[in-house]
Amino acid sequence: MSEEVKNPITEKIESTKGGHFYKEIMKDFRIKESLHGCLNCGTCVANCPAAAFYDYSPREVCQMMIEGDEETIEEYMKSKIWNCAQCFSCKYRCPKENSAADIVMTMREIAVREGLAAEALAGYTRIAKLVLTRGNQLAPDMLSPDAFPDWGPRMIELSSKKMEMREELFKGFPGMNVVDRAWAAEDFTIYEMQRIWEESGALEKVGTVFPFLVDIVQDDMEDKKEEMEAKIEAKKAKLAAAGK
Amino acid sequence: MKTVLVIGGGVTGLKASHELAEMGYNVSLVEKQDYLGGQVAKHKYYKLAPDMRLVSEVLDPVIKNVESNSNIKVHKHSTITALSGNAPEFKVKIKNSKGESEETFGAIVVATGFEHFDPTVKQEYGYSRFKDVVTNAEVEELLNPNGPTKGELKRPSDGKIPKKVAIFQCVGSRDKQVGNPYCCRVGCVVSTKQAIEIKEKYPDTEVYVYYMDMRMFGRGWEELYGKAMEEYEVIFTRGRGAEVTLKNQQLSLRAEETIMDRPIQHSVDMIILAAGQAPGDGTIEAAKILGIKQNEYGYLAPKDDFLSPNESSKAGIFIAGADKGPLDVENCIVEGAAVAAKVASSLK
Amino acid sequence: MSYEINDVKTAINHGKGMSYHVHDIRAEMKRLEEEGEIKIGHIIGPYKEEEVMYGIKKKIPLDMHYQHKSCGQCANLPGVPRSNFFYRDKLGIKYYNDMQQTSCTAWNYHASGLGNLVQLGAVAARNWHRAYEEGYNFTIHCVTSFGNYLEMRHLLVGNKELRDEVKKILAKLGRELVIPEEIVHDSEIAYALRDKILANADPKRLEGIKGLVGVEHYGCHFFKQVSDDIIGGKRPIVVGGLASTLGVQMEEYSKWFMCCGFGFRHILVNREFTRSAQNIKLKAIKEEVNPDMILVNCTGCGTTFDKTQWIQKAVGEDYHYPVIFYSQLAALALGAHPFKEAGLNFHVTPVEPLLDKMGISYN
Known part of the structure; x- marks a missing residue:
């Protein structure tokens, strides 16, 4: 049930409790571990790197989830949650063992699902694609100097020599000398990863932000499906035999 | 049987022993240290809130009443090691440096008290690493004219009088991280008292108290709090001390000014940690030997908090004072008297 | 200020009467193992015990290391995994550099909110199972993977609902839920091997x-x-x-x-x-x-x-x-x-x- 709180004199609505976002967040099972009331002591804010630079407060995150004011929650869902650096300093030192960082994580998940994250995830296409098609999150190739101007001129120099440098470093370590991904995860492994994303509903969620990525992944899976499923069946049989 | 064993020679045990002796019981008082007065004597507490009365005015008569009473036998430097038998015939082994002896008692009073919380585990405060981070108990000693600095608040690192002092409330209390979610019940008034003492002695020193709530529920406590703000200009900031760092020999603290919604950093010369109370080793040891129930924090659990507050889970064994939970000196004395009455009625 | 390791090693012993707070996940894992709810990937070969919070002993495996690599290290700082292999070679420690390992995907998760807990849990459990089926102790190069796997262990042990979802997915892959007895970061191993x-x-x-x-x-x-x-x-x-x-x-x-x-x-x-x-x-x-x-x-x-x-x-x-x-x-x-x-x-x-x-x- 939604609940309105009015200013007793002007009778203007001051806050609305129990709106849509509030309910969605409270449904997540992590909330009961992340929020146990709040002493308003400020230990979290004192240690928070995001609070030092942004209009963001882990204490406010806890308080707003206790008060449930939809307007404040919406403001966070739309932008402020992306300020958190996920360093968990708030969780580490909270005397009530709350975790604003975990609440923020829950909210980020819901923001993606609810289609509020397009702007925040604008720079994420390549990483999401890499995870879903290569099985790991980073590749030496991604570190093009124009994408990382902060990293200075030496980075440009290293970037141009990376192939021979890696070859020298990883002599005798098959699978490590690659530049289009972090290491050469096998096709079967990538397929298993894709299955997990599909089965867990995570792939569908990716579709809310990067619809084309879902097509790429599904095509990729389809191409190798027969061979891979046969491998999985063999694994299942082996597991069943071991169980007996 | 008109013999009673009292374990613990702090204010509670002293008061209980005296009252029982006055009623004609033979009391054996066992104290593990070689002095009486418990934590009050150990840390040379100087003044008592809210009246700023000298501790000696209270403690000296309480000790004298025990030492001058012929019905009380004081065993200093002694501990109990074993219990057998049941009420009203307990056989207890008492050990001292000379050896062990067994005595029989009609009832036992456990008044083993508390120990100050050791803030070393709150690593972020730097206690025991940064010399000028001290506990409230250590400040009592510093402020006492009979203490190591003859009453001067000389900071440990260089012996200088600090110009800026910060006091952190709730150290080891109201803190699930260290397993103590309870309130220490004395930190607020003790810090307020110490802030006033510091301001009285050194009017130029600034004193800041970092707190969550000032819990001034005792007799005259709220008035003392008002006095600290109005007459002594102690600055109370609503935000819990979060971190202490040492940079180029300068202490610096971090907190949130929660009323203003902003994180703050503050350089100070000395930090006093209002360390709360924890059940002492003596309390835990006594519970084990006597086989009486403890609560989830290790304090002794009364048979019924409302109806039998001074009875332990075992018939004939009574409990009183700060071994049941955090308590101030004034109420420890009340507890000592209360348990004496209960023992007397049970041995009648 | 300079310091000695023993000076800062302060928060281990919790002191007096604090049984209220002490919680060792290992006891809960043991109970679940006995009930047949999970399997535990027990430590293989020699180990060294090191103290963690509350004086609980953590077993650090000293041999047979499954090397859970880090995406960021392999891509940006490849000298780190190479050094991890190097010190093992020098000390005669057997390790397994697996090309069937996936990323833990936690960096992506914390940054973007893409993915969900079932997905993170299933990815974690799949990598754990890789170490188990190859007969190695699970060890981790990356700190975010380490934090994530500690968290996933905590959530999977504590929540039957999540556990069941993850087990369902694992079954479809021909795998099972085998939680490592210890979640160990490589720097903890190097510390245990310092002498x-x-x-x-x-x-x-x-x-x-x-x-x-x-x-x-x-x-x-x-x-x-x-x-x-x-x-x-x-x-x-x-x-x-x-x-x-x-x-x-x-x-x-x-x-x-x-x-x-x-x-x-x-x-x-x-x-x-x-x-x-x-x-x-x-x-x-x-x-x-x-x-x-x-x-x-x-x-x-x-x-x-x-x-x-x-x-x-x-x-x-x-x-x-x-x-x-x-x-x-x-x-x-x-x-x-x-x-x-x-x-x-x-x-x-x-x-x-x-x-x-x-x-x-x-x-």
């Missing part, structure tokens, strides 16, 4: 390391995300402990606790945050210590410290603190070639002056 590393070290190299001044920075996901299961209690000691054993003079600076500014997403899309946080950290390091190197154990922090010192020129600062991983230091001590075997040439902040000071040739 062995010292004993096998090249005396000439030790001569070069001796007296170097170091500061340490730990990844937040190493000790803040799940803080009761790392060696040393709440204050991490493994990197400083290893380094001081090898002769480095460790110094503490006031901002040691603060986040490096990586922020998972900030280093990519909110760089002004990364720059500002780095500025605060580096300024404190310079003013208070001015060390020979910054020692790290975390992929993200190592990347941030190494790559973004250069941009501090924008605020008129010129920092040149080499960023060295614990395992690179161990590899150097054990005689590794600084470039060909410790991969220090991949670092953006120049390491050459440090190598010169240590008397190690690199050409």
Whole structure:
């Protein structure tokens, strides 16, 4: 049930409790571990790197989830949650063992699902694609100097020599000398990863932000499906035999 | 049987022993240290809130009443090691440096008290690493004219009088991280008292108290709090001390000014940690030997908090004072008297 | 200020009457194993016990290491996995570099909110199962993977609902839920092996390391995300402990606790945050210590410290603190070639002056 709180004199609505976002967040099972009331002591804010630079407060995150004011929650869902650096300093030192960082994580998940994250995830296409098609999150190739101007001129120099440098470093370590991904995860492994994303509903969620990525992944899976499923069946049989 | 064993020679045990002796019981008082007065004597507490009365005015008569009473036998430097038998015939082994002896008692009073919380585990405060981070108990000693600095608040690192002092409330209390979610019940008034003492002695020193709530529920406590703000200009900031760092020999603290919604950093010369109370080793040891129930924090659990507050889970064994939970000196004395009455009625 | 490892190792023993709080997940795992709810991947071969929070003993496996690699290390700082392999080769420790390992995907998750807990849990359990089916102990290179796997273990042990969902997916892959007996970060292993590393070290190299001044920075996901299961209690000691054993003079600076500014997403899309946080950290390091190197154990922090010192020129600062991983230091001590075997040439902040000071040739 939604609940309105009015200013007793002007009778203007001051806050609305129990709106849509509030309910969605409270449904997540992590909330009961992340929020146990709040002493308003400020230990979290004192240690928070995001609070030092942004209009963001882990204490406010806890308080707003206790008060449930939809307007404040919406403001966070739309932008402020992306300020958190996920360093968990708030969780580490909270005397009530709350975790604003975990609440923020829950909210980020819901923001993606609810289609509020397009702007925040604008720079994420390549990483999401890499995870879903290569099985790991980073590749030496991604570190093009124009994408990382902060990293200075030496980075440009290293970037141009990376192939021979890696070859020298990883002599005798098959699978490590690659530049289009972090290491050469096998096709079967990538397929298993894709299955997990599909089965867990995570792939569908990716579709809310990067619809084309879902097509790429599904095509990729389809191409190798027969061979891979046969491998999985063999694994299942082996597991069943071991169980007996 | 008109013999009673009292374990613990702090204010509670002293008061209980005296009252029982006055009623004609033979009391054996066992104290593990070689002095009486418990934590009050150990840390040379100087003044008592809210009246700023000298501790000696209270403690000296309480000790004298025990030492001058012929019905009380004081065993200093002694501990109990074993219990057998049941009420009203307990056989207890008492050990001292000379050896062990067994005595029989009609009832036992456990008044083993508390120990100050050791803030070393709150690593972020730097206690025991940064010399000028001290506990409230250590400040009592510093402020006492009979203490190591003859009453001067000389900071440990260089012996200088600090110009800026910060006091952190709730150290080891109201803190699930260290397993103590309870309130220490004395930190607020003790810090307020110490802030006033510091301001009285050194009017130029600034004193800041970092707190969550000032819990001034005792007799005259709220008035003392008002006095600290109005007459002594102690600055109370609503935000819990979060971190202490040492940079180029300068202490610096971090907190949130929660009323203003902003994180703050503050350089100070000395930090006093209002360390709360924890059940002492003596309390835990006594519970084990006597086989009486403890609560989830290790304090002794009364048979019924409302109806039998001074009875332990075992018939004939009574409990009183700060071994049941955090308590101030004034109420420890009340507890000592209360348990004496209960023992007397049970041995009648 | 300089410090001894035993001085900071403070928060372990919880002291008096605090049974209320002590919670050892191992007991709960054992119960679930007995009920047939989960399997436990028990430690294989020798192990060393090290104290974590509340004095609980954590078993650190000393052999048969499944190497759960780090995406960020393999891509940005490949000298780190190479050094991890190197010190094992030198000490005769058997390890398994698996090409069937996937990323834990936690960096992506924390940065973007893509993915969900079932997906993270299933990915974790699939990698755990890889170590189990190959007969190795699960060990982790990356701090974010480490924090994530500690968290996943906590959630999977504590929530039947999540466990059932994950088990359902694992069954479809022909796998089962096998939770490792211990979730161990590679820096904890290097710490547990510190005396062995010292004993096998090249005396000439030790001569070069001796007296170097170091500061340490730990990844937040190493000790803040799940803080009761790392060696040393709440204050991490493994990197400083290893380094001081090898002769480095460790110094503490006031901002040691603060986040490096990586922020998972900030280093990519909110760089002004990364720059500002780095500025605060580096300024404190310079003013208070001015060390020979910054020692790290975390992929993200190592990347941030190494790559973004250069941009501090924008605020008129010129920092040149080499960023060295614990395992690179161990590899150097054990005689590794600084470039060909410790991969220090991949670092953006120049390491050459440090190598010169240590008397190690690199050409």
